[in-house]
Amino acid sequence: MKVLLLGSGGREHALAWKMAQSDRLEKLYVAPGNAGTAEIAGSPDLAVNDFPGIAEFVAKEGIDLLVVGPEEPLAGGIRDFLEADGRFGDLMIIGPGKAGARLEGSKDFAKEFMFRHHIPTAAYRTVTADSLDEGKGFLRGLTPPYVLKADGLAAGKGVLILNSLPEAERELEEMLAGKFGKASSRVVIEEYLSGIEISVFALTDGIHYKILGSAKDYKRIGEGDTGLNTGGMGAVSPVPFADEAFNRKVEERIIAPTVNGLRADGIDYKGFLFFGLINCGGEPKVIEYNVRMGDPETEVVIPRISSDLLRLFEATACGTLSEAAFETDPRSCVTVMLVAGGYPESYRKGDAIRIGDTGECLVFQAGTKQTGEGVVTNGGRVIAVGSYGKSIREALEGAYRGVEQVDFSGRYFRKDIGQDLMTYTDR
Ligand code: AMP
Ligand code: GLY
Numbered sequence: 001m002k003v004l005l006l007g008s009g010g011r012e013h014a015l016a017w018k019m020a021q022s023d024r025l026e027k028l029y030v031a032p033g034n035a036g037t038a039e040i041a042g043s044p045d046l047a048v049n050d051f052p053g054i055a056e057f058v059a060k061e062g063i064d065l066l067v068v069g070p071e072e073p074l075a076g077g078i079r080d081f082l083e084a085d086g087r088f089g090d091l092m093i094i095g096p097g098k099a100g101a102r103l104e105g106s107k108d109f110a111k112e113f114m115f116r117h118h119i120p121t122a123a124y125r126t127v128t129a130d131s132l133d134e135g136k137g138f139l140r141g142l143t144p145p146y147v148l149k150a151d152g153l154a155a156g157k158g159v160l161i162l163n164s165l166p167e168a169e170r171e172l173e174e175m176l177a178g179k180f181g182k183a184s185s186r187v188v189i190e191e192y193l194s195g196i197e198i199s200v201f202a203l204t205d206g207i208h209y210k211i212l213g214s215a216k217d218y219k220r221i222g223e224g225d226t227g228l229n230t231g232g233m234g235a236v237s238p239v240p241f242a243d244e245a246f247n248r249k250v251e252e253r254i255i256a257p258t259v260n261g262l263r264a265d266g267i268d269y270k271g272f273l274f275f276g277l278i279n280c281g282g283e284p285k286v287i288e289y290n291v292r293m294g295d296p297e298t299e300v301v302i303p304r305i306s307s308d309l310l311r312l313f314e315a316t317a318c319g320t321l322s323e324a325a326f327e328t329d330p331r332s333c334v335t336v337m338l339v340a341g342g343y344p345e346s347y348r349k350g351d352a353i354r355i356g357d358t359g360e361c362l363v364f365q366a367g368t369k370q371t372g373e374g375v376v377t378n379g380g381r382v383i384a385v386g387s388y389g390k391s392i393r394e395a396l397e398g399a400y401r402g403v404e405q406v407d408f409s410g411r412y413f414r415k416d417i418g419q420d421l422m423t424y425t426d427r
Helices: 010-019 051-061 071-075 078-083 098-105 107-116 129-140 165-176 244-264 298-304 309-318 392-403 419-424
Strands: 002-007 027-032 065-068 092-094 124-127 146-150 159-162 187-190 196-204 209-217 220-222 226-229 234-237 271-280 283-290 332-339 362-365 368-371 374-377 381-389
Touching: 002 010, 002 051, 010 027, 010 298, 010 309, 010 362, 010 381, 027 051, 051 078, 065 078, 065 309, 071 078, 071 098, 078 092, 092 271, 092 309, 098 107, 098 283, 107 124, 107 187, 107 283, 124 129, 129 165, 129 187, 146 165, 159 165, 165 187, 196 244, 196 309, 209 244, 209 298, 234 298, 244 271, 244 283, 298 332, 298 362, 298 381, 332 362, 332 392, 381 392, 392 419
Parallel strands: 002 027, 002 065, 065 092
Antiparallel strands: 124 187, 146 159, 146 187, 196 209, 196 271, 209 234, 220 226, 234 332, 271 283, 332 381, 362 381, 368 374
């Protein structure tokens, strides 16, 4: 099979690494890719939103399978674009069309979907500038803190959590007036849910699904979950508080109803589903859907899949996922993200990266670039260094040993990945 994977992060390096282990693979391309993916795949110079360029490449190279990493091309309708092109009747695509991608692209759509299909989530009200007073009324009926979400994609910045009512009312007005551009012309006001967050990932062919695994992500830049939000500073899989009873609730109340709901709504969904959940005293509720894998969650969930990922993708595209082999590795897996100094605010690019002997570690590159002088930093999140272990503790020891082997000027990482989970586990 000839495969084109879109994206350039640690997520894509992990997906490429796993696909490269398949005997079904004939040729792999990652576009635009990074220095890590370039070691195992071709790197055509194509932007993920360049649909005509991608179509020409698929035609010229005879690509059999397209795997879409990030959300933008999905929300922009890459599947619909290629399906409308008569040349690609046989092309297999992992990632939903525009209709399915609205689960991530519109918070209001996702909330309506969940209420329609009785999927547990926070109470909400969607408001526009015309219904500002109604929105303020809804806010007054809630108890603090207050959650305001821009309806559209806002590069992970569109969610505000505010402690006082006057603050929430002011922010609501500012959002509706364009604080996040068009993304916040509609705002979803939500009931605040308290509990620990967990992400669960599934792959679906629109009828059947495989639960790929769970992970906990560390979103804040500072230790003890302080400071600014980032794309993710590390991840752990599986999540120890997600015991059998919890996982059963997640499957019965959330995953199965989501897959069935999509089908009932006439949305043919073939791709990943990322459930951002919160554990409210043992009861899982959905905070958000994403229509792609998470980053850095992919770097811990994908290595725990022991089955052939390309065969799983083929089965997904053909609607035969229920027949595909799916096994997971019982070990824990963790990853620690090394980021550029200053991230998530302004940071430098172009610093030389030295990678020593990382032994058995899983090293997935993110913001890196190959130059004549070697590999240099090319983004905020630079490299994810991970490890398996019989316990989370053992995996963390392995990962942090690997971290010491990777260096670049200004390198920063959190030293407390996984520490909050130690109270739930002796693993
Ligand atoms: P989202 O982009 O919807 O995932 O929201 C970003 C973050 O805001 C989540 O990861 C949660 O930490 C927090 N959050 C979102 N919605 C809620 C809610 N209803 N209650 C509590 N926290 C929330
Ligand atoms: N790590 C969170 C995300 O990928 O959205």
